[in-house]
Amino acid sequence: ESKASGRNSFRSYTPKMLTFNPESISLENDMRRALERDEFVLHFQPQVDLATGQLRGAEALVRWRHPERGLVSPMHFIPVAEESGLIVQIGECVLRKALAQVREWHDQGLPLFRVSVNISALQFRQANFARFIETLLAEHGVSGEFLELELTESILMRDVEDVLDTLNAIKSLGVRLAIDDFGTGFSCLSYLRRFPIDCLKIDQSFVRNIERTPINQSIAQAIVALGESLALGVIAEGVETLSEAAVLKGMRCSQAQGYLYSTPLEPRSFARWLANRNVGRAVAPAA
Numbered sequence: 597e598s599k600a601s602g603r604n605s606f607r608s609y610t611p612k613m614l615t616f617n618p619e620s621i622s623l624e625n626d627m628r629r630a631l632e633r634d635e636f637v638l639h640f641q642p643q644v645d646l647a648t649g650q651l652r653g654a655e656a657l658v659r660w661r662h663p664e665r666g667l668v669s670p671m672h673f674i675p676v677a678e679e680s681g682l683i684v685q686i687g688e689c690v691l692r693k694a695l696a697q698v699r700e701w702h703d704q705g706l707p708l709f710r711v712s713v714n715i716s717a718l719q720f721r722q723a724n725f726a727r728f729i730e731t732l733l734a735e736h737g738v739s740g741e742f743l744e745l746e747l748t749e750s751i752l753m754r755d756v757e758d759v760l761d762t763l764n765a766i767k768s769l770g771v772r773l774a775i776d777d778f779g780t781g782f783s784c785l786s787y788l789r790r791f792p793i794d795c796l797k798i799d800q801s802f803v804r805n806i807e808r809t810p811i812n813q814s815i816a817q818a819i820v821a822l823g824e825s826l827a828l829g830v831i832a833e834g835v836e837t838l839s840e841a842a843v844l845k846g847m848r849c850s851q852a853q854g855y856l857y858s859t860p861l862e863p864r865s866f867a868r869w870l871a872n873r874n875v876g877r878a879v880a881p882a883a
């Protein structure tokens with residue numbers, strides 16, 4: 597949400613009539629149809645332990661399989677989905693698909709790992725959001741420990757008491773909570789003391805070229821230290837190179853996610869990626 601509101605901040609101060617954007621209206625209609633036609637699909641990106649390379653989880657990332665335009669990136673439709681409120685239905689569809697995929701992987705006997713799902717502010721603020729998560733877990737026969745929700749800092753900044761109730765209810769299901777794009781929002785660090793957060797995701801803007809960017813090193817180091825002292829997991833997003841990974845590992849950042857390990861993959865490719873890694877591991881256990 598923070599990304600979208602940043603880009604659209606001018607518009608939010610302007611009466612709706614003046615900013616009527618025909619392009620976004622038709623996109624909205626297209627997205628409604630896409631929901632009916634089941635055109636949204638999930639790709640999964642591995643999250644690995646930086647020290648051992650072991651799989652720790654996977655982030656579910658939505659894509660729109662558009663009949664004419666092919667696979668459309670969430671950057672192109674999530675902002676309009678958030679503005680129009682459609683993100684609530686799309687987010688529900690994403691959660692269902694993520695849990696159905698976990699169920700399927702369990703049934704196929706894949707090694708168990710957690711799936712992280714991005715949650716928008718509007719979705720989080722729906723009445724009974726925690727109850728909804730509980731119902732979905734039960735419907736798919738998935739234990740809460742296999743789900744993580746990625747929240748943005750902006751979600752945590754409003755209506756603190758309501759947010760706290762919802763977070764506690766979600767935690768009681770065994771579901772993990774991560775803060776996405778950590779450091780890019782209006783961080784009020786005191787919320788970390790009150791909210792039952794498990795993990796901070798270092799935004800990829802701080803990871804980029806970290807080996808030759810002292811300011812990024814300072815920020816990443818500060819986030820790792822914060823995580824350590826508050827007993828939170830820390831994962832670096834958008835790790836693309838071995839040198840970035842090496843610096844983060846040197847800082848004792850515990851996990852990483854990025855193109856260096858894998859791009860987001862469709863479910864079948866994800867299973868293949870995992871199988872290949874495990875074969876490599878079995879052959880060379882010392883590595």
Ligand code: C2E
Pocket residue numbers: 641656657658669670671674683687690713714715716746776777800833834835836853854855856860
């Ligand atoms: P995010 O949650 O911060 O996800 C990370 C983004 O970084 C993903 O972009 C991922 O493909 C990309 N990425 C991963 N590794 C690398 C790397 O090494 N280098 C670079 N340059 N990029 C990397 P994607 O899939 O385009 O998603 C963009 C954003 O859209 C996400 O950012 C998230 O905010 C939003 N999004 C995606 N799926 C959902 C969803 O189901 N619900 C909601 N509400 N938002 C979603």
Ligand code: MG
Pocket residue numbers: 655714746776
């Ligand atoms: Mg995310």
Ligand code: MG
Pocket residue numbers: 776777797799800833
């Ligand atoms: Mg992120």
Ligand code: MG
Pocket residue numbers: 777799800833
């Ligand atoms: Mg990001």
